[in-house]
Amino acid sequence: MSNYSAHYVQQRAEASVIIDRDKCIGCDICVQVCPMGILALDKDGKAYMKYDECWYCTPCQTDCPVDAVRVHIPYLVR
Numbered sequence: 001m002s003n004y005s006a007h008y009v010q011q012r013a014e015a016s017v018i019i020d021r022d023k024c025i026g027c028d029i030c031v032q033v034c035p036m037g038i039l040a041l042d043k044d045g046k047a048y049m050k051y052d053e054c055w056y057c058t059p060c061q062t063d064c065p066v067d068a069v070r071v072h073i074p075y076l077v078r
C-alpha cells in the first residue's frame with residue numbers, strides 16, 4: 001500500500017497542466033478552448049485541472065492572455 005501511495009504522489013507531482021494561480025485572471029479562455037473539457041474555474045475564479053485526460057494539444061497554454069498555463073508534455077508523447 002505504501003508503494004502505491006508513493007507512486008500516486010509522484011504522478012500527482014507531474015500533473016500535465018500547471019496553472020499559475022498568481023497570474024490567472026479567471027478569463028475562462030483555457031476552459032473554453034480545451035477540446036477535452038478538463039479545465040475549470042474553481043470557487044476563487046482560478047483555472048485548475050478538473051480531469052486528468054490531457055491530450056497535450058496546448059491551446060490552453062498558447063491562448064492564455066497572461067501566460068499562466070504550462071503544459072508538460074511527457075517525453076514519450078513528444
Ligand code: SF4
Pocket residue numbers: 017033034035036037038039053054055056057058059060061071
Ligand atoms: S493541452 Fe489540450 S487537452 Fe490538455 S488541458 Fe490544454 S487544451 Fe486541454
Ligand code: SF4
Pocket residue numbers: 019023024025026027028029030031046047063064065066067068069
Ligand atoms: S486562460 Fe489563463 S488567465 Fe484565463 S482562466 Fe485560463 S489560466 Fe486563467
